[in-house]
Amino acid sequence: MAKLTIPAQELMYSGHAACPGCAAALAMRLVLKGLGPRTVVSIPACCWTVIATPYPTNALGVSVFDNPIESTGASLSGLRAAADALGYKDFHVVGFAGDGGTADIGLQALSGMLERRTNAIYVMYDNEGYMNTGVQRSGATPQGAWTTTTPVEGTSRGKPEAKKDIMGLVLAHRPTYAATLNPAFPEDFVRKVEKARDLTGSRFLHVFTPCPPGWKYSSEESIKLGRLATDSGIFPLFEAENGKVRITRKGGALKPVDEYIHAQGRFRHFTPEDIQAFQAEVRLAWERLLRLEKESL
Amino acid sequence: MIASELLAQAAFLDGREPQSFPFFGVERRGAPVTAFARIDDRPIQLRTSIEHPDVVVVLDPGLLHTTPVTDGLKEGGLLLVNSRLPPEEVVAPASVRRATVDATRIAVAHGLGTASTPIVNTAVLGALAKAAGVVTLDAVQRAIDQFVPGHRPENRLASSDGYESVRLAGPMEHGAPVLAHRLTPLITVPEGPLATRPSSDLHTAAWRTLTPVVHLEKCTRCNFCWKFCPDDAIGFDSNGFPVIRLDYCKGCGICAAECPPRTIEMVAEA
Ligand SMILES: Cc1ncc(C[n+]2csc(CCOP(=O)(O)OP(=O)(O)O)c2C)c(N)n1
Ligand code: SF4
Ligand code: SF4
Numbered sequence: 001m002a003k004l005t006i007p008a009q010e011l012m013y014s015g016h017a018a019c020p021g022c023a024a025a026l027a028m029r030l031v032l033k034g035l036g037p038r039t040v041v042s043i044p045a046c047c048w049t050v051i052a053t054p055y056p057t058n059a060l061g062v063s064v065f066d067n068p069i070e071s072t073g074a075s076l077s078g079l080r081a082a083a084d085a086l087g088y089k090d091f092h093v094v095g096f097a098g099d100g101g102t103a104d105i106g107l108q109a110l111s112g113m114l115e116r117r118t119n120a121i122y123v124m125y126d127n128e129g130y131m132n133t134g135v136q137r138s139g140a141t142p143q144g145a146w147t148t149t150t151p152v153e154g155t156s157r158g159k160p161e162a163k164k165d166i167m168g169l170v171l172a173h174r175p176t177y178a179a180t181l182n183p184a185f186p187e188d189f190v191r192k193v194e195k196a197r198d199l200t201g202s203r204f205l206h207v208f209t210p211c212p213p214g215w216k217y218s219s220e221e222s223i224k225l226g227r228l229a230t231d232s233g234i235f236p237l238f239e240a241e242n243g244k245v246r247i248t249r250k251g252g253a254l255k256p257v258d259e260y261i262h263a264q265g266r267f268r269h270f271t272p273e274d275i276q277a278f279q280a281e282v283r284l285a286w287e288r289l290l291r292l293e294k295e296s297l
Numbered sequence: 298m299i300a301s302e303l304l305a306q307a308a309f310l311d312g313r314e315p316q317s318f319p320f321f322g323v324e325r326r327g328a329p330v331t332a333f334a335r336i337d338d339r340p341i342q343l344r345t346s347i348e349h350p351d352v353v354v355v356l357d358p359g360l361l362h363t364t365p366v367t368d369g370l371k372e373g374g375l376l377l378v379n380s381r382l383p384p385e386e387v388v389a390p391a392s393v394r395r396a397t398v399d400a401t402r403i404a405v406a407h408g409l410g411t412a413s414t415p416i417v418n419t420a421v422l423g424a425l426a427k428a429a430g431v432v433t434l435d436a437v438q439r440a441i442d443q444f445v446p447g448h449r450p451e452n453r454l455a456s457s458d459g460y461e462s463v464r465l466a467g468p469m470e471h472g473a474p475v476l477a478h479r480l481t482p483l484i485t486v487p488e489g490p491l492a493t494r495p496s497s498d499l500h501t502a503a504w505r506t507l508t509p510v511v512h513l514e515k516c517t518r519c520n521f522c523w524k525f526c527p528d529d530a531i532g533f534d535s536n537g538f539p540v541i542r543l544d545y546c547k548g549c550g551i552c553a554a555e556c557p558p559r560t561i562e563m564v565a566e567a
Contacts, residue, residue, distance in 0.1 A: 004520060014529045014545035015496035019325045022502060023551035025527035050325075052496075059496035186524050212549075213326045220550030220563075223525050 006190045007033040014263050016059035018051040023209035023226060024125045025051060026183045028060075028096065031205075034193025037062055039092040040079055044106065045069040046098035047132040048125070054185025072097040073109030076120035092197060093120040099140035100130040103166045108243055114173035114202050121203045124166065127211040135214045139164040143281070144274055146216075146266040158267060162281070167206055169239055176201030179239035180250075182208045184226030188248055192239060194197045199241075216265025229258040233286040238293070245296040247289065257282055300356065300418040303334035304425070307432040307440040308336045316341045327504040327547060329565040331359060336431055352429050356400070356417055359566050363503040367393055377428050377463075379417050384466035398424035406458075407451040413506055413565060419445070419452040423459030463483045497545070501528065505548030507563040509541050515560040522552035522561060524566065 011032035018025035024047060030037065031091040041065040043049055052059045067075040072095040080093045102110055102124040110122060129147050130136040136146040143162045146152050150159040170178050177199050179192045189207075190219060210226055212219040229235040233254040238247045257279050261267045270278070298319045305317035313336055320331040333347045349369045358380040360366055367376055367389050376389050377396045383547035384395040397505040410416035419441060426434045434456065441452045511522075522539050524533045531539050541552075553561040 005522060010529050012529060013495040013497040014542065015499040016502055016528070017325060017328070017496075018527060020327045020527075020547035022527050026525065029527065029529060053492050054496050054499055056492055057494045057496040057498055058492040061495070064492075176484055183525075218550070219326075220554040222527070222549070223555050224549055 005293070006030070006186050008041070009036065010037075011037060011061040013036075013059050013061065014055065015054065017054045018047065019211075019213055019219070021048075021049070021212045021222045023183050023211065023222045024098075024127055024207075025047065026222075027123075027125050027181075027207045027209050028068060030183055030186055031094070031096070031193055031207075032060070032062065032191050034190045035062075035092050035094065035121075035197055037263045038088075038090055039094055040065055040083075042067050042072055042075045042079060042093075042095045044072045044075075044095075044097050044101045045132070046101050047127070048096055048098070050132060056174055063181075069101045070105045071099060071109050072106050073111070073113035073118075073122065075109075076122060077113050077116055079119040080118055080120050093118075095120065097122070097124055098131070098138075099126040099128060099166070100123060100136075100138040103164050103169070107169070110170075111173065114170065114175055114204070117176075117198055117202050119202070121205065122183075123205045123207060125207045125209045126166070126173060127209045127214055128163070129211070129214050130154065131211050131214045131257040142278075144267065144270065144278065150271075152269045158266075165238075170206075171245075172242065173202070173280050174243050175204055177239070177241055178204040180206045180208070180235065180237050182230050182235060182237060184208075184223045184230065185237065185249065185287070188237060192248075196215045215266050216268075217263055225260065225263060228255065228263070231255045232257045233282050234260060236286060236289055238289065240296070243296055245293045247293050254283075254286060264275045264276070298330060298332045299332045300354070303418060303437070303440050303444060304334045304432065305336070306444055307422070307426075307436040308334075310436040310439050310443075313338055314340050316343075320346055325504075327506065328501075329364065329503045330355065350374065352425070352431070354425060356419060356421060357503070357506075361388060361525055362499060367373060375429055376410065377421070377425055379421055380541055384464050387466075395466045396424065396428040396463055398428075398459050400424065400455075400459060403455050403458045403462070406453045407448075409448060409451055409455060415488065420455040421461035423456030423461075424463035425459075426456075427460045427463050428465055429540060445551065500544040501547050502544050505546060506565070507548045507550060508543070508566050509546060509548070509550070509552055509561045510564050511539055511561050513538055513560070515558045517558055517560075519557060521555050521557060525551050525555045527551065 001056040012029040076093050076095050083091050102156050126140050128141045135147050136149045137159050141159050144158040160235050177196050181189045181192050210222045216252050237249040301317045305315035308315035316335040335341050335398050353370050355378045372392045375394045379400040380397045381399045384397045387395045400417035401415045403420040404415035404417045422437045425519045426432050426437050438453045443450050518537045528545050530542045536538050550563050553563050
């Protein structure tokens with residue numbers, strides 16, 4: 001057998017309740033491969049609450065703390081205080097929350113945790129919408145995308161607003177470590193989890209997780225879409241240690257966004273002009289990132 | 298759920314007092330769902346799920362291998378399955394009357410859904426009208442006209458084909474045991490802390506419509522399939538070749554799509 005390029009240990013059990021092809025399920029599997037068993041995962045209301053606990057079972061081989069949707073950040077501060085009080089050494093306090101529970105509803109708790117410099121790892125899996133409740137738009141939904149609350153009918157043509165710059169919000173707090181991760185690149189993914197694991201302080205991981213029913217594509221394409229998102233510059237891979245930004249994947253020229261857009265039902269209504277506008281935004285964001293890499297310290 | 302609702306609508310058009318409601322379980326794409334229908338000549342006050350039905354209708358034949366579908370079915374009750382098999386070959390307890398209809402073939406022939414996800418509701422309802430006699434075919438077709446959003450002529454034809462082609466078998470002398478063991482455990486409230494068992498105690502095979510088949514002669518043992526499976530449903534044999542754990546595979550097709558030498562093929566189950 002060829003050498004394994006990511007750890008063999010499995011701490012996410014089969015039999016969980018994610019949709020077929022769910023990249024958020026793969027993301028948890030990879031996160032736990034990197035962290036190991038001495039971990040507590042705090043999960044707010046989101047797809048992962050349902051995935052983790054098909055009653056009366058638990059899909060994770062680590063402790064799970066179930067918390068209200070707005071309080072993941074606060075729960076991490078509390079869990080770390082408890083672990084310290086109990087004298088736990090080499091123990092990972094981890095949040096695993098959706099984009100809605102992080103970038104919208106739980107933003108103040110996240111900001112508080114980062115300001116307190118809580119020694120914990122916050123993982124946001126970004127399926128670009130409130131998926132557990134049936135595909136509503138979130139602050140992380142891309143501009144123009146169809147959701148049930150940003151329909152494509154009458155005068156409505158998908159989400160009018162742009163996607164929030166979540167990494168920008170996080171980096172403004174100057175955490176110990178922040179990175180973007182994509183399960184389509186498992187080796188880079190696990191390397192970043194292990195790097196976060198070995199640092200002390202507030203760490204934030206932004207994970208890109210395509211969602212077949214929410215984005216309207218066929219389940220076997222989850223990895224392909226992830227790869228396209230990074231290779232087109234829509235979800236660039238980078239990390240920031242104490243504010244110093246480094247792009248971790250630069251594949252030469254960026255691919256045009258067309259293939260990514262055409263592969264998904266949520267963009268089916270896009271005209272060539274819509275695609276051009278989307279492309280222009282992606283190029284600008286990429287140039288901003290290149291500049292940040294050069295200038296950040 | 299739609300089939301149960303349409304059945305209730307048809308019964309109403311027949312002048313009867315129907316009721317239809319889904320059972321809320323895991324609502325994820327591909328996860329098996331259950332819906333109930335009660336039909337009577339008087340208004341129905343009962344609002345509970347049905348534990349001892351007169352008829353069980355199975356739209357996905359794969360469920361017969363994973364779920365004890367006839368649990369609670371009354372003595373002499375009817376089991377109607379969407380299946381290519383003759384009814385005598387359907388595995389069920391002795392006392393059960395069986396019926397089969399190849400609704401998948403009918404649906405595909407009329408362009409309802411796709412080969413991997415055929416929409417079999419209306420063909421099965423036609424078959425049910427004949428096999429159980431609880432509604433008339435005419436009422437089923439009027440319900441289709443009123444409540445089905447698209448492909449009405451095709452759906453009407455599918456229901457007629459189901460009605461014409463359903464095959465029936467009476468109770469048999471020797472019933473096969475339904476399943477050697479229960480794969481989906483009964484839900485009982487544990488006395489101690491909740492959720493102490495791993496989710497791998499539950500099987501998710503029934504979520505699948507397509508099954509990965511590995512053609513080992515092309516396999517380079519690169520591990521890509523294993524790396525990308527969101528259900529951790531791939532292991533290795535002692536030679537390092539991938540083995541699909543079919544109790545858990547949900548049939549997403551990622552392993553087949555990501556395998557560089559295209560070793561894995563997704564095939565429809567019989
Ligand atoms: C205060 C509050 N409002 C609403 C809900 C209902 N709710 C449960 S899960 C969910 C969706 C969360 O979306 P996100 O955080 O993006 O995670 P995803 O479901 O997409 O995985 C919502 C709105 C809730 N649990 N609590
Ligand atoms: S809705 Fe999307 S994110 Fe949620 S379980 Fe299904 S595929 Fe995963
Ligand atoms: S089809 Fe392949 S990748 Fe998908 S669940 Fe089954 S084994 Fe895993």
